[in-house]
Amino acid sequence: GAVVSQHPSWVICKSGTSVKIECRSLDFQATTMFWYRQFPKQSLMLMATSNEGSKATYEQGVEKDKFLINHASLTLSTLTVTSAHPEDSSFYICSARAGYDGELFFGEGSRLTVL
Amino acid sequence: QQQVKQSPQSLIVQKGGISIINCAYENTAFDYFPWYQQFPGKGPALLIAIRPDVSEKKEGRFTISFNKSAKQFSLHIMDSQPGDSATYFCAASHFGNEKLTFGTGTRLTIIP
Numbered sequence: 001g002a003v004v005s006q007h008p009s010w011v012i013c014k015s016g017t018s019v020k021i022e023c024r025s026l027d028f029q030a031t032t033m034f035w036y037r038q039f040p041k042q043s044l045m046l047m048a049t050s051n052e053g054s055k056a057t058y059e060q061g062v063e064k065d066k067f068l069i070n071h072a073s074l075t076l077s078t079l080t081v082t083s084a085h086p087e088d089s090s091f092y093i094c095s096a097r098a099g100y101d102g103e104l105f106f107g108e109g110s111r112l113t114v115l
Numbered sequence: 116q117q118q119v120k121q122s123p124q125s126l127i128v129q130k131g132g133i134s135i136i137n138c139a140y141e142n143t144a145f146d147y148f149p150w151y152q153q154f155p156g157k158g159p160a161l162l163i164a165i166r167p168d169v170s171e172k173k174e175g176r177f178t179i180s181f182n183k184s185a186k187q188f189s190l191h192i193m194d195s196q197p198g199d200s201a202t203y204f205c206a207a208s209h210f211g212n213e214k215l216t217f218g219t220g221t222r223l224t225i226i227p
Contacts, residue, residue, distance in 0.1 A: 006158075032213060043204060043217045044159070093158045097213060104149075104215065106158035 003027060004096050006107035013084055014115055021079045021110045023094030029074035030096035035067075038091040038109070050077040050094075084114040119207050121218030128225055134192040136221045138205035141186065145207040149215070150179065150190045153202045162203070163190070195225045 003026040013019050023033055031052045036044040048069050049057040056069035066088075068080040077096075081088050093109040120139045128134045138148075149164035165172045165179040165188065172179045178191040192199055205218040 004158075034214070041220075041222075043219050044215075045217075046214055049214065095158075095215075103161055104213070106151075106160065109156070109158045111156070 004094060004105045004107040006092075006094055006110050008110060009108060010111040010113075012113045012115065015085050016083055018080055018082045019084055019112060021081075021092055021094075021112075023077045023079070023096070023107055025075045025096045025098075025105075028096075028098040030077075030098070031074060033071060033077040033094055033096045034104075035069060035077075035079050036093045036095070038093060040091075044093060047079075081112065084112070086114045088112065089114045119205060119216050119218045121205050121221060123221060124219070125222040126224070128195045128223065130195060130197060130225055130227050132195050132225075134195045134199065134223055134225070135189060136203055136205070136223070137187065137189045138207075138218050139185075139187045140207050140216075142207070142209070142216075143186070144209045145216075146210050147208045148179070148181065148188050149206050150177075151204045151206060151217075153204065153220075159204060192223075195223075197225045197227065199223060200225050 005024045007022045033050040035047045038044045046059050047062045050069045050071040052071045058064045071077040091109050091111050095104050095106045097104050122137050150162045151159035152162045153159040163174050163177045165181050167183050170181050176193045181188045203221045206215040208215045
């Protein structure tokens, strides 16, 4: 089946630094990708919808200047957590849909720890 | 209107038993109801999904039951196995919208 790959799978950074997380669709093209955040033992919360070639659409309460999303190609979307702080520590998961009515595939997630 | 309520929060089932997880939604525009399985430190994986034109869908040991009038759907895992121990999320979306609204999750533990 289709695979969505995230990199890095985990990252530790100092407070104030920026971290970039990549989401790639390995064997299909995805015009739309989604970014979720998941805190321990909690559900997935949609952060933003990433559209290839256009600006991302952010959910209410998500700071677009804090979480920069770039969807430069049909197989790659990136999430940059700018000036990260300990409260940004979380599990970030991307997903992509294979085709117009295809299954939504999730990446393996990226665990961010901000010290 | 976007909420999806899931219960129970945690569930312990003996090996070979039936695991049942329930979800209820409010938004009548939802027309796609998937269930995801998530292991610790991993992303969720699609288990089974249903659209409201059918009341039940079965794939192997997994069955979704859907009650459109009650706005409820449930996951049944037959002959539950230790390898089924994971967190299960129900979700819902409006076709074309693509944005999934997730339930709060159920931590399932299968004991020998």
